[in-house]
Amino acid sequence: AQSVTQPDIHITVSEGASLELRCNYSYGATPYLFWYVQSPGQGLQLLLKYFSGDTLVQGIKGFEAEFKRSQSSFNLRKPSVHWSDAAEYFCAVRNTGFQKLVFGTGTRLLVSP
Amino acid sequence: AAGVIQSPRHLIKEKRETATLKCYPIPRHDTVYWYQQGPGQDPQFLISFYEKMQSDKGSIPDRFSAQQFSDYHSELNMSSLELGDSALYFCASSLGDRGQTGELFFGEGSRLTVL
Numbered sequence: 693a694q695s696v697t698q699p700d701i702h703i704t705v706s707e708g709a710s711l712e713l714r715c716n717y718s719y720g721a722t723p724y725l726f727w728y729v730q731s732p733g734q735g736l737q738l739l740l741k742y743f744s745g746d747t748l749v750q751g752i753k754g755f756e757a758e759f760k761r762s763q764s765s766f767n768l769r770k771p772s773v774h775w776s777d778a779a780e781y782f783c784a785v786r787n788t789g790f791q792k793l794v795f796g797t798g799t800r801l802l803v804s805p
Numbered sequence: 806a807a808g809v810i811q812s813p814r815h816l817i818k819e820k821r822e823t824a825t826l827k828c829y830p831i832p833r834h835d836t837v838y839w840y841q842q843g844p845g846q847d848p849q850f851l852i853s854f855y856e857k858m859q860s861d862k863g864s865i866p867d868r869f870s871a872q873q874f875s876d877y878h879s880e881l882n883m884s885s886l887e888l889g890d891s892a893l894y895f896c897a898s899s900l901g902d903r904g905q906t907g908e909l910f911f912g913e914g915s916r917l918t919v920l
Contacts, residue, residue, distance in 0.1 A: 724908075726908075728911075733893075733916075734913075734914075735895070735911055735913040735914050736848070736895065736911045738908070738911075741908060782848070786909070791861065792838060792850040792853055792861050792863060793850070793897070793909050794850070795847040795848050796847060797847050798847050
C-alpha cells in the first residue's frame with residue numbers, strides 16, 4: 693500500500709530564512725504528488741502538484757518542490773519564509789485511477805521573528 | 806470558478822444523536838471523496854464514490870454510511886455519535902480518471918462537535 697512519510701513533526705524557521713520540508717513516499721510506480729497547506733481550523737489549500745515531466749515544480753506563494761525518483765522524495769522548499777507561512781503542511785500521494793489521496797502526518801511550521 | 810460546497814459548515818450534536826453532512830462537487834465532477842480530520846491529525850480517508858457507486862472504502866465506522874445521488878452530490882450519515890467523532894470532515898471531488906489531472910479539489914470542511 694502506498695504511504696507518505698513526513699519525518700519532521702515541527703520545524704521552526706526564522707522569518708526570511710529558507711525552508712525545506714521533507715516528504716518521502718512508498719509506491720511502486722510514479723504517483724501523483726501534492727503539497728497542501730492548512731491554517732488552524734481551515735481547509736486544505738493546494739500549494740503545488742507533480743504528475744510528470746519537469747521534476748522541479750513551482751507552486752503558489754513562492755513555494756517549489758522537487759521530485760527525486762531515486763530517493764522517493766518530494767521535498768517542499770521556499771527561499772525566504774514569511775510569518776504568514778506558519779501553518780500545517782501536508783504531503784500527499786495518489787496513484788492513477790480512482791484511488792484515494794493518502795496524506796502524510798504533516799509538518800507544523802513555526803516562524804520566529 | 807465553482808468549488809466544492811459542503812454544508813453545514815458547523816454542526817453541534819449530542820452523543821448518540823445522528824448527523825448528516827452534504828457535499829456538492831464541482832460541476833461535471835463524477836467522483837466524491839470523504840475525509841475525517843481529528844484534532845492535530847492528518848486527514849483520514851473514509852469513503853469514495855464514482856458515478857454513484859462506492860469506489861473505495863477506508864476507515865469508515867459501521868455507524869457511518871454515505872451515498873452519491875443522481876446529481877452527484879453526496880451525503881455522509883453518522884449515527885450513534887460518539888465524542889471521538891468530533892472532527893473536521895472534508896469532501897473532495899475529481900473527474901475520476903477521465904480528467905487525467907489526478908487532482909482532488911477540497912471543500913472548506915464541515916466541523917462536527919459532539920457533546
